Amino acid sequence: MRRSPKDTFESRRTITRRTLLLGGIQGALVTTLALRMRSMQLQHADEYRLLAEGNSVKIRLIPPTRGLIYDRNGELLAGNEQNYRVTITREDAKDVEGVLTELRRLIPIGDLEAAELLEDIRKRPPTIPITIADQLSWDEFSRIAINAPALPGISPEVGLFRTYPHGADFGHVIGYVGPVSDYDLSQIENPDPLLRIPKFQLGKLGVEAKLEDDLRGQAGQRRVEVNSTGREMRNLDRKEGNPGENLQLTIDYRLQNFAMARLGDESAAAVVMDVTNGDIVAIASAPSYDPNLFVRGISSADYKALLEDDHRPLADKAVQGLYPPGSTYKMVTALAAMEAGIIGPQDTIYCPGHFDAAGRRFHCWKRAGHGAVSLVKSLEQSCDVFYYELALQVGIEKMSAMARRLGFGTRHDLPLSAVRDGVAPDKEWKEASYGKDWLIGDSINASIGQGYVLSSPLQLAVMTARIASGKAVNPRLIRARDGVELPVSDAPDMGLSDASLEQVRKGMFSVVNAPSGTARRARIAEKDWLMAGKTGTSQVRNITAAERARGVISNDDLPWERRDHALFVCFAPYDNPRYAVSVVVEHGGGGSTAAAPIARDVMLFALNEGLPPLSAYPADQRGRMRSLLDGLDLVDPAPQPGTARSKA
Numbered sequence: 001m002r003r004s005p006k007d008t009f010e011s012r013r014t015i016t017r018r019t020l021l022l023g024g025i026q027g028a029l030v031t032t033l034a035l036r037m038r039s040m041q042l043q044h045a046d047e048y049r050l051l052a053e054g055n056s057v058k059i060r061l062i063p064p065t066r067g068l069i070y071d072r073n074g075e076l077l078a079g080n081e082q083n084y085r086v087t088i089t090r091e092d093a094k095d096v097e098g099v100l101t102e103l104r105r106l107i108p109i110g111d112l113e114a115a116e117l118l119e120d121i122r123k124r125p126p127t128i129p130i131t132i133a134d135q136l137s138w139d140e141f142s143r144i145a146i147n148a149p150a151l152p153g154i155s156p157e158v159g160l161f162r163t164y165p166h167g168a169d170f171g172h173v174i175g176y177v178g179p180v181s182d183y184d185l186s187q188i189e190n191p192d193p194l195l196r197i198p199k200f201q202l203g204k205l206g207v208e209a210k211l212e213d214d215l216r217g218q219a220g221q222r223r224v225e226v227n228s229t230g231r232e233m234r235n236l237d238r239k240e241g242n243p244g245e246n247l248q249l250t251i252d253y254r255l256q257n258f259a260m261a262r263l264g265d266e267s268a269a270a271v272v273m274d275v276t277n278g279d280i281v282a283i284a285s286a287p288s289y290d291p292n293l294f295v296r297g298i299s300s301a302d303y304k305a306l307l308e309d310d311h312r313p314l315a316d317k318a319v320q321g322l323y324p325p326g327s328t329y330k331m332v333t334a335l336a337a338m339e340a341g342i343i344g345p346q347d348t349i350y351c352p353g354h355f356d357a358a359g360r361r362f363h364c365w366k367r368a369g370h371g372a373v374s375l376v377k378s379l380e381q382s383c384d385v386f387y388y389e390l391a392l393q394v395g396i397e398k399m400s401a402m403a404r405r406l407g408f409g410t411r412h413d414l415p416l417s418a419v420r421d422g423v424a425p426d427k428e429w430k431e432a433s434y435g436k437d438w439l440i441g442d443s444i445n446a447s448i449g450q451g452y453v454l455s456s457p458l459q460l461a462v463m464t465a466r467i468a469s470g471k472a473v474n475p476r477l478i479r480a481r482d483g484v485e486l487p488v489s490d491a492p493d494m495g496l497s498d499a500s501l502e503q504v505r506k507g508m509f510s511v512v513n514a515p516s517g518t519a520r521r522a523r524i525a526e527k528d529w530l531m532a533g534k535t536g537t538s539q540v541r542n543i544t545a546a547e548r549a550r551g552v553i554s555n556d557d558l559p560w561e562r563r564d565h566a567l568f569v570c571f572a573p574y575d576n577p578r579y580a581v582s583v584v585v586e587h588g589g590g591g592s593t594a595a596a597p598i599a600r601d602v603m604l605f606a607l608n609e610g611l612p613p614l615s616a617y618p619a620d621q622r623g624r625m626r627s628l629l630d631g632l633d634l635v636d637p638a639p640q641p642g643t644a645r646s647k648a
Contacts (some may be wrong), residue, residue: 018613034568057225063194064217065160067244069174069207071253072281074480078174078208080160084141085134091126093153095385100132102151106143107133128197128340135296139147150507162201162208162295166253166635168288169260170556175206175417176291194219204294205257206316207247207477210415216479236572248480250279254636258605259284261632262598267586269318270598271461272606275469275577276475277488280414281606283458285321287313310561311586320418322454323584326591328535329403329449331467331504334375336402337390338500345503348372353383358440362388365537379507382518382535384448385506391447396438396643400426404493405472408455414477422459424454449536460582464569467508468532468577470494470501506621507572508532522596526616530609531600533570535591540564564586566594571602579606601629 069078086103091098100114109117109132112339121130131347132154136144145156162177164170180195180202194200194216202216203209220241261269263286272282289306293299306313315321328385337343353369355362364384366372370377378386391399403409418598422428427438445451455463458475463475466489471491480486509532511517512524540562566588588594590609604612610627629637 002418024594032526043080057223061194061197061387062220062222062241063159063197063200063236064241065163065217065243066177067215067217068217068246070248071251071256072249072279073252074248075253076165077170077249077253079139079163079165081163083159083161084136084138085154085157085159086131086132086136086141086144087157088121088132089127089129089153089155090124091119091153093350096121096153097484098152101149102147102152103132103144106147107136107140109133125196130197134159135161138576141347156234164291164295167290167292169253169284170251171291172285172290172318173206173249173256173283173416174291175208176204176294177201177208178294190218192219199476201295203361205417207249207415209417211245211247211478215244215247218242246482247478248483250274250281250477250604251283252281252477254610254634255606256280256284257600257635258282258611258632259602260286260288261634262601263585265311266588266594267317268455268584268588268595268598269321270317270581270602271457273461273465273473273475273580275465275571275580278465278473278491279479280475280477281579282602283318283416283477285315285317287311289313311502316416316418317584317586318457319412319414319416320420320456321584321586322420322422322456323565323567323586324451324453324538325408325455326450326538326565326567327384327448328460328463328534328536328567328591329453329455329581330379330382330387330447331463331508331534332403332406332408332449333387333390333394333399333447334379334497334504334507335406335467335500337399338375338503339402339496340394340398342393343375343390345375345499348374349378349386349389349470351383353385355385355388355444357388357392357444359442362441362444375503376507376510379504380510380514380517381536382511387447388444391443392440394447396426396443396446397416398594399443400424400429403453405496406466408453410459412458412475413569414458414475414488416477419458420456422456423452423454445551450538457582458535460567460584461580464571464582465580466494467501467504468571469557470496470498505532505574508534508570512570518592519596520617521592521621522600523618524567524600524604524616525618528613529572529604529616530574531570531572532574533568533596533599535596536567536569537589537591538565538567540587563589566591568592568595568599570596570599570603581601581606601625608639611637 066080068076069076088096088099090096097118100117104114117132124130141156144154148154148156165175174400178201180200184202185191185195195202203212208215218241220239222238255272257273259282262376263270263284266286268286270282271280272285273280282359293302351364351368351370351371353364365382370381371384373383373386403424409422411419411421430436430438430452441453446453462475470493472494473491478486512519512522512531514520519533566585568591569582571577581603583595583599585594605617614626617625
């Protein structure tokens with residue numbers, strides 16, 4: 001069947017349109033491919049050539065800047081300083097021993113150090129840069145940079161290293177950073193790749209360790225072109241990381257410095273706490289150590305000296321040290337008895353100098369006894385028999401419940417190393433710990449802070465702050481992050497009656513200010529700063545009946561390690577409390593003579609925001625105090641002269 005001319009025309013026209021359409025699409029594709037090929041060959045030729053050459057493009061991690069740490073007033077406590085260093089990458093160096101030999105011609109590297117470096121390099125992945133030397137001088141750094149083309153795999157770099165401007169004053173608080181060890185890596189699940197870079201540093205103790213993740217920041221990356229010898233030719237691109245978080249502590253560096261200086265050569269600790277919000281404004285442990293020694297690599301001799309010192313400079317006694325609280329614990333027993341309705345303000349207990357229970361005689365510190373004493377008088381004169389009697393009536397369960405209410409037996413949440421719980425013992429605790437029943441004598445010993453009771457200086461400060469404020473205030477150490485202040489939660493009321501708290505506060509006031517108070521010598525003369533406190537002396541040895549019969553040996557006649565611990569807690573101003581202070585002097589003898597004067601001086605410095613005027617001291621002590629204060633090595637002793645001023 002023949003097609004008509006019209007049908008043939010239409011068919012040809014359709015075919016022509018399709019041909020043109022397909023041709024146009026093909027032309028567009030060809031044009032696009034041509035343009036792309038031109039771009040790849042001309043504009044991106046170098047980049048793709050580098051990629052095709054495999055190892056000529058390297059990815060390097062950029063360590064982030066570690067966050068800074070400041071005190072409450074903006075004083076730098078932990079910073080970063082410029083550090084010239086040199087690294088080697090095994091994959092690029094090829095002949096590592098040969099390169100290291102050439103490098104030793106330029107900078108001093110000992111045989112032992114070189115051997116250790118080679119061993120470390122062999123153990124690490126070949127693509128990771130390893131720090132060979134740091135803290136180089138400018139001359140050493142320049143020599144390496146000039147000779148870098150002849151040292152394959154070697155990279156001179158400018159980095160940062162950690163520095164602590166206030167040295168030993170903050171050794172236990174800030175801690176220090178050090179190289180990442182295999183043990184460190186084993187303790188971290190999915191460790192940050194940064195930590196696998198040899199000689200990269202992370203926090204080892206204190207705030208540096210506890211807030212490591214916040215302070216470290218996040219690594220950046222840079223893509224570099226290297227030549228056949230492994231030398232970096234140019235940066236291809238760079239992606240910055242995030243610096244670590246800057247932290248501001250609640251501590252006042254001047255008060256911390258004064259507390260450390262005032263503790264002096266003692267093996268001791270002091271804690272100063274703001275009773276209104278829980279801020280720790282000083283937390284000192286003496287003796288201390290310079291954290292800069294660890295950052296730069298402490299010598300064997302220096303480390304051995306720290307380990308062998310019987311005053312234990314590496315231990316943070318403020319939070320790690322546990323001591324029988326002695327008579328500072330009597331406020332716990334008194335509050336437990338008053339809240340249970342066992343004793344009132346006017347009730348008295350007769351003290352003949354001893355107390356007999358369960359076939360055993362328990363002695364008061366005053367051999368002749370105190371006679372009839374009320375609760376206020378029992379605190380003022382630290383009568384032991386008063387509390388022996390209360391212990392039998394109150395019972396250990398109520399005493400320990402009150403202790404925990406006041407902060408004992410609790411691990412307070414601070415970013416410090418080795419914060420300990422202490423012990424607020426009860427029947428269940430003894431059964432679990434020793435598999436033995438609780439005895440009457442255990443309750444009697446606990447009533448005066450002996451026996452199984454253990455507390456840290458931090459816990460003593462918390463107890464004092466809670467008594468002073470009547471609120472369950474909790475300690476805190478971090479004030480702000482990256483300049484943003486952290487909110488302070490209102491402390492809940494402890495639920496103790498005002499009458500009970502008032503009686504205990506009156507007793508503590510009498511301890512310091514009454515003529516027969518055990519700490520009268522440590523009183524404050526400035527009327528706006530009157531202080532309340534409590535002395536404590538905790539035995540570290542048993543006194544036998546034979547020794548009592550012939551006379552108890554004086555602490556001064558005993559070896560240092562067998563002397564009693566000295567304790568003192570206080571708050572001021574009495575009418576409007578602002579600060580609570582606790583001081584423990586290991587083997588210091590008596591709390592009134594060894595610990596109370598230190599606590600008084602630290603309290604005055606806190607209240608005056610600097611050295612207090614001599615008028616704040618009793619008149620007969622001013623000459624001695626002038627000499628003592630003038631002899632302290634302080635970073636900034638102002639103000640002192642002039643009239644006392646109150647922060648309350």
